[in-house]
Amino acid sequence: MVSENNDAPSYASYILRHELLPLLLGEDEEMILYWAGKALARKHKDITEETLASWFQEAGWGTLELQQEKRKEKTYLLHPPAVDPARPFSLEAGFLAQTAEHDKEMLAEATYVIKKKKPVTVEIKVQWDRKDIVTRNEDEQA
Template sequence: MTSNENKTVPVFGYEIIRDYLLPIILGKHEKDVLYWAGKDLARKFPCTDIQLIASFFEDAGWGKLTLEKEEKDGCIFHLVNDVDLLKLAERSFRLEAGFIAQQLESNNGYLTECYEEKDEKHERVEFTVKWDSKEKK
């Protein structure tokens, strides 16, 4: 019996699914479906703090997530990964945004949303997270 811990998915195989098949299957609903799928993944793989969220990103092959700024009603993360600049421009990062939103909503107890913006100049994605401290979940 072999362990699954040491098995990896080739990057090419992952990119075929992520960058070509999902957009075809999901069509115009891709961004919405990926966001809600990210939220669902977060419920299945709860992370109790930001370090665990960052570790999940690396383990999932999504890249290196760092907390850049914390505010009273939100925070900003940066994501850097091995996706080349051309694919960065085309890829949707709504899956990751939904995952972050749900993790922080579960941790802080407030209605939370996350928006992504591609920063092609710095070859990264910026996630802006906002929560409403008046909206308890």
């Protein structure tokens, strides 16, 4: 399944994400993608809640909406551009977890549920623990 605009970069991204990575990563794909998402967010630590949705759009990950924010969690709804409901969305979940961890300075984790009702969406819940404070080293604070 290819995105609706059918352009070459989208198709290349689709092939990489939905065909090549599963072959290379095998049964560890979901876990590796989650940690890759966290690592990617650490590289892009300038992303804020205000710029998160546009970053997701530019990355080709789809439309991201903040659905709900509570004291210890945020719930996002992702409308991916191309959906294979059997594919993991752990890359996006890991990215959101690390972004929240950087923002809140608390250990954060994310889980997701694929809503298969048309149109297919992905609900990503990010939770943090106020007891697990994350201290940034001086390089990260700059």
